Amino acid sequence: MGNYRSGRNSQGKRLGFKTIITPSQAKAKQHIEALGTVIDSCKTAPQQVLINRLNPIIRGWCNYYSTVCSHKTFLKCDYILLFSQLRAWARYRTGNFSSTTLVKYWHYVNGARIFSTKDGIRLISHSKVPLARHVKVKGDKSYFDGDVFYWSTRKGTHPELPNRLARLLKQYKGRCPECGLLFVADDLIEVDHQIPVSEGGTDTFDNLQPLHRHCHDVKTARSLTHAAEGAVDNQPFC
Ligand SMILES: [Zn+2]
Structure with missing residues (x-):
């Protein structure tokens, strides 16, 4: 279904080709x-x-x-x-x-x-x-496993992680809130302000979250786009 749906221009006239956004x-x-x-x-x-x-x-x-x-x-x-x-x-x-x-x-x-x-x-x-998706989904190398699990969950600290990040990993149960995947040992993790400091966000744990570096980039691009053009991400999928 929908294979031959035609896009329309701003006057509602059919364009004759499909402009379906999946x-x-x-x-x-x-x-x-x-x-x-x-x-x-x-x-x-x-x-x-x-x-x-x-x-x-x-x-x-x-x-x-x-x-x-x-x-x-x-x-x-x-x-x-x-x-x-x-x-x-x-x-x-x-x-x-x-x-x-x-x-x-x-x-x-x-x-x-x-x-x-x-x-x-x-x-x-x-x-x-x-x-490497299927290896990652098992989460067998997650920060929440073994020794790292012990340190982050019991103490909220880990000798190889900055304290703030270890505490955030504990708070988020080892998962990136942007993509929902468990962090694994070789991921690049960044600390993000949910509400940016420039918009009045605070530097406290309720406003911080751990994100994969690429998820952080996606989030940043999204807020820049929102700021520049309004709610572009709310375009309906036809
Ligand atoms: Zn992520």
Whole structure:
């Protein structure tokens, strides 16, 4: 059902092609916006800094949405990232997008041009991320297991974690409130203010939450979008 639904323009006239927004497209849009925020913040940063910021976001997002989003959605994310967002980033730095720009930021890796530094630090593709979802769902390496479990739950502290984070992990039972997954040992975890300090949020535990770094980026992009354009995320899925 719905395969031949036609989109309409603002006057209600049929456009003759489908403009159905699926949940996975909405998630992909949100993700692309989060990548855009990072790219903007790295306009003058070295290429390797940008790649090192993008890779964990791409890896985390693909793993989390691997059951929701199709391979085609991942390919589309790669396409937008490479042919629009990163080209714009490169153009900003060199003044135009010439073959010199291409050669400077895209190097050959196994016969294909990849957005990479000449030292071999390269951007990963959404379509080629090894998916580790099923390992993660078991949660067998969760912060709440074994020794870490003992320290965080009994004491709210852990020798390898900052106290504030250990207490928050205890409060949130080891789960990221944005994506609902358990944190695992190699996740990048950041402390987020639910209500930003700039909007009067306090630095107290009732206003703090632990988030995966990529979930934090998604949340930030969402609030920026809200601030800039109003409730974009409330677009109905047709
Ligand atoms: Zn998360």
